[in-house]
Amino acid sequence: MFLNNNGDLEIKINKLIVSFMFLYVFGAPYSISVAQLGLVPAITLWLVKIIFIKKGKFYGSFIDIGLAVYLLGELITSIFCEYPKSAFSGYQGEWQILTIWLMLDVIDKEKLRKLIDVLFVMSVITAIYGVYQYFSGWDLIRHKRLNPNAWINGSITYDITGGFGMHLTYGGFFMMIALLGIALIFISYKKDMKKFWLYLGGTTIIVFTVYGAYARSVWVGFVAGLLTFGFLKNKRLFVVIAIVLILLGVIMFYTVPQFHYKISTFENLTKLPRWQIWSVAVRILKDHPIIGVGNGNFIKYYDKYKEQGWFHKMSHPHNDFLNIYLTSGILGFIGYMSIWILLFVYSYRFIKHTNELIDKHLMIALISGVIAFLFAGLSQNYFTDSENSMLLWFFIGSIFVLYYNKKQKVFFPASLKSFKENEK
Numbered sequence: 001m002f003l004n005n006n007g008d009l010e011i012k013i014n015k016l017i018v019s020f021m022f023l024y025v026f027g028a029p030y031s032i033s034v035a036q037l038g039l040v041p042a043i044t045l046w047l048v049k050i051i052f053i054k055k056g057k058f059y060g061s062f063i064d065i066g067l068a069v070y071l072l073g074e075l076i077t078s079i080f081c082e083y084p085k086s087a088f089s090g091y092q093g094e095w096q097i098l099t100i101w102l103m104l105d106v107i108d109k110e111k112l113r114k115l116i117d118v119l120f121v122m123s124v125i126t127a128i129y130g131v132y133q134y135f136s137g138w139d140l141i142r143h144k145r146l147n148p149n150a151w152i153n154g155s156i157t158y159d160i161t162g163g164f165g166m167h168l169t170y171g172g173f174f175m176m177i178a179l180l181g182i183a184l185i186f187i188s189y190k191k192d193m194k195k196f197w198l199y200l201g202g203t204t205i206i207v208f209t210v211y212g213a214y215a216r217s218v219w220v221g222f223v224a225g226l227l228t229f230g231f232l233k234n235k236r237l238f239v240v241i242a243i244v245l246i247l248l249g250v251i252m253f254y255t256v257p258q259f260h261y262k263i264s265t266f267e268n269l270t271k272l273p274r275w276q277i278w279s280v281a282v283r284i285l286k287d288h289p290i291i292g293v294g295n296g297n298f299i300k301y302y303d304k305y306k307e308q309g310w311f312h313k314m315s316h317p318h319n320d321f322l323n324i325y326l327t328s329g330i331l332g333f334i335g336y337m338s339i340w341i342l343l344f345v346y347s348y349r350f351i352k353h354t355n356e357l358i359d360k361h362l363m364i365a366l367i368s369g370v371i372a373f374l375f376a377g378l379s380q381n382y383f384t385d386s387e388n389s390m391l392l393w394f395f396i397g398s399i400f401v402l403y404y405n406k407k408q409k410v411f412f413p414a415s416l417k418s419f420k421e422n423e424k
Contacts, residue, residue: 063342
């Protein structure tokens, strides 16, 4: 009777978790508050289930070792750095990682498709609002004027922020959704033409707003994601995408003044504020190469390492990779890099061996979104930006849902031998 009661309780908890995950994808494209109203209760309920019903057992994944090393490195740095209080404060933000194990445990392929559809629809609605912002220059939510970015035929256009309030955050989020939209276009083509045209129209709007966010980091990330998508799908598509991007880039360079300006800044990269900030980060790492300096402490060292006339104080180095090294030391950085290497290797293996076209296209889009995120992170801190990092872990959790659909899942803790046997 007790076991039956536990089973019934687990089913009810799982249904609640799924409901809260739908609330997350409903709010994620436009509001961090609504997104967290969904994700926080979902994770809390999942933890309650794991602790009191599953007795600490949960399904593991192929990146768990990398995550463990990364988190251990961050913990060591937080303990032994010069300012541990602020370091531990930043360490608390890693709760979002739990999303991946929650999804592996509770979400199946059918639920995942529905979650993705809701996420896409809400993203399209938000992107339509973004188009309005681009031309009107007005933030309806915050009742303020947006930053102008270009003159076109005597009219000003403006940076798109959506509901986030910052164009970098908006661009980082929607470049990943755009890649997901491209997969949905391929999935629906010739199978459901009504959906095809809806996905095509919605994705076109989203892609336009990725451009309209006017963030160089986002443009670089999106291009990397597109090329990855083409490479993983087929060589012909990769070549077509590369040619289109080159031609489009050349045309825009000579016809859109602000785009020309943004791209031209790469010629003087060493004179840009970001280069100065990166230089400070590298100098700090040279003096703290083993454990770094800890979360939230970059600003405390900035004045000591900058040169006269350099950019004013910054709270982070505008580079995810430098930031991870600073906050988690060499051990954490090794773990962090291994996460992405393992993720790409296993995703690539799945794409090459699966015969299910829907799963294949979704996997291509999801890993391309992760690659876009990483490339965008070369000149911006997206990993610690909650709106973007929540989406990142949702993408990774979705990868797990697809990858482990027909594989026997392994409870954690489990022996390495058992894990390897089930991965074959």
